[in-house]
Amino acid sequence: MHDASIRPPKLASRVVSIARLVPVATIATLLGLSAGEACASEPERTNLERWVRQLASPELEGRRGEGARKAAGLIVEEFQRLKLEPLFQGQYVQEVPPAPPVEVLGRNVGAVLRGSDPSLAERCVVVSAHYDHLGVRQGVLYPGADDNASGVAMMLETARCLAGAIEKPKRSVVFLAFDQEESGLYGSRYFAAHSPFAVENIELFITADMIGRSLGGVCGDFFFVMGTEHVPALRPWLTEAAAGRPVRLGILGADLLVLNRSDYGPFRTRKIPFLFFSTGENPRYHAPSDTPETLDYPKLTEISRVIHGVTSRAADAPTLPRWNDRTDNPxxxxxxxxxxxxxxxxxxxxxxxxxxxxxxxxxxxxxxxxxxxxxxxxxxxxxxxxxxxxxxxxxxx
Structure with missing residues (x-):
């Protein structure tokens, strides 16, 4: 498996040991790396697979009901371990009150890595994924490994990499795990309407839903990204992030499917630039057979690295492209x-x-x-x- 992040161990250790004495940009220049390459690792397969197996385990009951509460707790613990700030007025959890037709309490989980540039820190990039699934129905467990433990694993690994970087991003990066996506996007809709900060400060909303298999079970290395029809200037970023990786980028417009199909919907409605990553539906979609051992972990790893690369670039860019009402379909x-x-x-x-x-x-x-x-x-x-x-x-x- 191609891994552009691998460097000789001694070289990597020297980067870390002299980081406090020499500016990161200088280190990067000396080593022939970008600042991002010198600062941070990329998402790792072992961590991604560990998160998928944990989130899709029987103990979390298909992440509904008590299982969803436990899953939220695990995500909070990881945010705390990474020393990320709570997003909701000192709390990591935003309670989502019941409202017809949703009759149970939901829990969005959020944290923020504060931007290092005072002029950009109030602006943010959001990396998100929904963690809920279908639960246990008539005694049958729906594990939801691809839908959407895969996306949550990506989000948590992106958080780990950015939080552990020597040089922090210039913009703030918000990490969000939404509840109740399977209930009409209720968790993300509630967040967008009750955000702890002005949603206009979100300069790019990134979400992933099902990134561990392939469309129909036959479209091998393909993964798809929607949203660039309103921000075409992001396409080169995606192309460059995917270059040299054993996955194939497919640019699509969100109107090819039923609009607002996943958690990008409430942000798309508000004309916030978004990128939606997915490998598409497959024969295990919403089935008890959506189990951890059936995922393509090398592919999940590469897609997670593409998302990490785009997130890092967006967080450090002097400016980000704005929403364009007129769609561009290349x-x-x-x-x-x-x-x-x-x-x-x-x-x-x-x-x-x-x-x-x-x-x-x-x-x-x-x-x-x-x-x-x-x-x-x-x-x-x-x-x-x-x-x-x-x-x-x-x-x-």
Whole structure:
């Protein structure tokens, strides 16, 4: 597995030992590294897997009810261990009161790594994931390893890496674990409406939901990012963060699926720039078989490192791109859809794609081949692609 973060142990130890005497930027220049590379490690597979196995264990009861309370406690303990500040007026937990149709108390868990630049510290980047799942139903455990222990593991590893960096980020970085995502995004909706700080101070909202498998169980190295249609200047950051890694970045618009499908929704509605990471639905989605041993941990590790890289860059950038009401849908999006549909079509038997679905795929591929040849997609063509993607994805998985 490719690991761009590995350095000779003696070299790494020397960086740490002289850090107090020599500015980090100077160390980085001498070693031929960026400041970020000299300062922090990347998310590690062993830690990610440990968190997934713990969060998806039977003891946490599918992270609903008493199990959700225990999960919130574990996340609080990790924030405390990392010496992160409580986000909610001296508390790590924001209680989410019941409101129809949600009849139980929820608990959002949040912490902040305070920015080092006084002129930017009031601005923040949010890294988030929901920790709730379906619980135990009729005596059957729904562990929720991919949905969404994988995302929480990423968030906690990103927190560990940034909190342990020699040089702290210039902006504040908020780490959020949302409850009740499975109940109509109620936890994130409540947070957005009752934030402990002005939500306008969020310059980038990052969330991940299901990043440990592949779309349909067949789209191998693909992972998808939505949100750049409103902040296209973030695309080069994603491309650079993914460069050289054994994963394949797919840029998509959030309108390809039902809008506001995950916790980015309340922030998208408020026109806050967001990035939503996912590998898509798969045959184990919302099933008792979503267990820790079935995840692709090398892939989860690489995606977590991409998110960590983008977060670090955003936290230190002099300025961040603003929300643009006019959506930008690049040719890369159409090529991503083409390659995904080709993969699905090649696995018709495994996915049990019927004749009607196959017809939709074939028509879409003809359109996409024309788009690829011209290097441009028209609004009418994109509208057809949205319809085709929804028909295929919503009826196949």
């Amino acid at each position: 040719i890369e999006e159409a090529l991503t859809i083409r390659d995904v549909l080709r993969t699905l079509d090649a696995n018709r038997e495994k996915l049990k794609i019927n004749a009607a679905q196959g017809f939709v795929i074939a028509n879409a591929l003809r359109t996409l081949d024309g788009v690829a040849g011209r290097g441009k997609v028209t609004p009418a063509e994109r509208s057809l692609l949205i319809q085709a993607a929804r028909v295929v994805l919503m009826t196949t998985f």
